[in-house]
Amino acid sequence: MLAGRIDERAQIADLAATIDEPTLAIDLADVTYINSLGVRDWVTFLRTLARQDVALTLERCAEVMVLQMNMIVDARGSAKIASFYAPFACDACGWEGAALVRTEDVQPLVPLGRAPVTTCPDCQQEARFADFVDRYFLFLAA
Ligand SMILES: [Zn+2]
Known part of the structure; x- marks a missing residue:
């Protein structure tokens, strides 16, 4: 570590x-x-x-x-x-933060221009990815 x-x-x-x-x-x-x-x-x-x-x-x-x-x-x-942190934001309660995502879950989404979602730790609603898919996940294409 x-x-x-x-x-x-x-x-x-x-x-x-x-x-x-x-x-x-x-x-x-x-x-x-x-x-x-x-x-x-x-x-x-x-x-x-x-x-x-x-x-x-x-x-x-x-x-x-x-x-x-x-x-x-x-x-x-x-x-x-294997896994990495990505920025997310919750529209329901305003939470912003990093959440852990697994590469195997995200990798198939990127060519489709889609982003992963996560569960907001504060209100349990769905939090959206808060950066640009073609920028933040660029390293997965290498
Ligand atoms: Zn929330």
Whole structure:
């Protein structure tokens, strides 16, 4: 699990060399911030794992990581994304927030231009996706 800020002090690039498992799952739910140096290290980390033939699965990717993967193809690399957070809004009560969605549920909707829905945690009504489908889910097309 990676949590908090990913920047030049996180030293994740060195982490890859210590991994000798054939598969690895990383939970990215608690990543709050990533800067350009952090992205560079993250890309190095992914490439090193790929060279070591480690099958990487990313779970519960925070929105900041999704935004990076949408801007920089290499920020996803060959990793499998199992689930990620997406922004939702509830018209009934005004709730806005991130909800976890599973890639296998969202992936079929994207080519149709459709967005997933979630249940509002406050009023239990249906909350709608609060970004652009062709932008926020761009990384799924890679
Ligand atoms: Zn609501």
